[in-house]
Structure formats: C-alpha cells, structure tokens
Amino acid sequence: SQELEQSPQSLIVQEGKNLTINCTSSKTLYGLYWYKQKYGEGLIFLMMLQKGGEEKSHEKITAKLDEKKQQSSLHITASQPSHAGIYLCGAGTGTASKLTFGTGTRLQVTL
Amino acid sequence: DAGITQSPRHKVTETGTPVTLRxxxxxxxxxxxxxxxxxxxxxxxxxxxxxxxxxxxxxxxxGYSVSRSKTEDFLLTLESATSSQTSVYFCAISPALAGVVDTQYFGPGTRLTVL
Structure with missing residues (x-):
C-alpha cells in the first residue's frame, strides 16, 4: 500500500519566518492534495497538484510537485499566527477514488 | 465551504452499545x-x-458497517462499540467521477468516546 511520509513532524517558527513542509510518497503519485486542520476541527482543502513540476500558490502558501521524486513541498512565506495548525498531504492511490494521507505536520507560530 | 454536516458532534457511550454516526x-x-x-x-x-x-x-x-439509502446521507454504525473505537470520525465527500481521484471535502468531525 502507498505510504506518505511528512517531515518535519512538528515545527515551531517565529512570526515572519519562512518554512517548508515536505511530503514523500513510497509510490507513484496520482494527484497530491494539501489540507490544513485547526486543532479540534475538520480539514480544510488548500490546493491540489497533478502534474510533475506543477506549482500553485494561495496567499502566502506555495505548493510544488516533483513527480520524479514522488515528493511535494509546501512553503509558507512570512508566517503568521493564522498559519498555525496541522498540515496534511493526501495522495491518490490509483485505486478507485481514494486518498491516502500522511500523519501530518504540526505548525506553531510564535510571536 | 462544501455543504457537509456530521451528527452528533460529540458522543460518549459505553462498551458494547451500538452507535450510529450520520x-x-x-x-x-x-x-x-x-x-x-x-x-x-x-x-x-x-x-x-x-x-x-x-x-x-x-x-x-x-467493527464498522455503513449504509447509504439516499445520495445525501451516509451512516456509519459501530455494532458493538469498543474502547479501541474511541476516536475522531470524519466524513468526506467528493465530486469524483467513477474511478477518478478528485478533491475530498471534509465535515467538522465527530468526537466519540467509548468508556
């Protein structure tokens, strides 16, 4: 079965600093999805990447897909307290319409 | 936000009892x-x-069963709840076509505690 490994598992950054979260797949990626989860709440869809080399941005968050490396990165520029939460990557399994998820990266932003 | 709700949002139950999440x-x-x-x-x-x-x-x-009698409702049933089923349960929906992966949108979750 496909496994997604996220790194780091947790991250504490000072407000205004940049950060990167990585998601590496054990198998070929069929679409890569990034979600954000605030503590005690549901997952909020951020963006989807489908093609190797694809890059998407939303406000100060940029995600890239390196299909050859079976890896995606999520970069936050000038972090803010509102960016705090758990970031999860999900990937298509190539079977039906199912996703498998990483275990998440917990981000804290200090003032 | 996608129109998706879950009920109940919180539930505490005892081992051996049936539980249904909607x-x-x-x-x-x-x-x-x-x-x-x-x-x-x-x-x-x-x-x-x-x-x-x-x-x-x-x-x-x-330990879980599901039913979907209408497009809009998907029920999850724990036939006889165990402590190992204490968890947060999320429902998700997707506009995917058959066999094609597409974005999933998540509900707010149900926190279930089995004592």
Missing amino acids: CHQTENHRYMYWYRQDPGHGLRLIHYSYGVKDTDKGEVSD
Whole structure:
C-alpha cells in the first residue's frame, strides 16, 4: 500500500519566518492534495497538484510537485499566527477514488 | 465551504452499545467517505460509498458497517462499540467521477468516546 511520509513532524517558527513542509510518497503519485486542520476541527482543502513540476500558490502558501521524486513541498512565506495548525498531504492511490494521507505536520507560530 | 454536516458532534457511550454516526451533504456528490483520525496514525479510511447502496471497505473496516439509502446521507454504525473505537470520525465527500481521484471535502468531525 502507498505510504506518505511528512517531515518535519512538528515545527515551531517565529512570526515572519519562512518554512517548508515536505511530503514523500513510497509510490507513484496520482494527484497530491494539501489540507490544513485547526486543532479540534475538520480539514480544510488548500490546493491540489497533478502534474510533475506543477506549482500553485494561495496567499502566502506555495505548493510544488516533483513527480520524479514522488515528493511535494509546501512553503509558507512570512508566517503568521493564522498559519498555525496541522498540515496534511493526501495522495491518490490509483485505486478507485481514494486518498491516502500522511500523519501530518504540526505548525506553531510564535510571536 | 462544501455543504457537509456530521451528527452528533460529540458522543460518549459505553462498551458494547451500538452507535450510529450520520453524515449529510447538500452537494449531490457521488462519493462519500468515513475516516477515523488517531494520534500517530493520521487519517485512515473506514468505508466509502460511490453511490446509493454502493459501498466498499477501507483499510480499517472491522467493527464498522455503513449504509447509504439516499445520495445525501451516509451512516456509519459501530455494532458493538469498543474502547479501541474511541476516536475522531470524519466524513468526506467528493465530486469524483467513477474511478477518478478528485478533491475530498471534509465535515467538522465527530468526537466519540467509548468508556
């Protein structure tokens, strides 16, 4: 079965600093999805990447897909307290319409 | 936000009792999913549905059953709750076409505690 490994598992950054979260797949990626989860709440869809080399941005968050490396990165520029939460990557399994998820990266932003 | 609600939002029950969680959508999406989220395990798929009365198992389906009698509702039943089923349960929906991966949108979750 496909496994997604996220790194780091947790991250504490000072407000205004940049950060990167990585998601590496054990198998070929069929679409890569990034979600954000605030503590005690549901997952909020951020963006989807489908093609190797694809890059998407939303406000100060940029995600890239390196299909050859079976890896995606999520970069936050000038972090803010509102960016705090758990970031999860999900990937298509190539079977039906199912996703498998990483275990998440917990981000804290200090003032 | 996708129109997806879950009920109840919180539930405490005793071992051995049956429990049913409800997921309701207003988006008319074909696919619906039930996940559980536990520390150290992330999100794991329990069951999913690809249409009315069409369901299939996920990776952690033992002890759970599902039903979908209407497009908008997907029910998850714990036939006889155990403490290992204490978790946060999420429902998700997707506009995916048959066999194609597409974005999943998640509900707010149900926190279930089995004593």
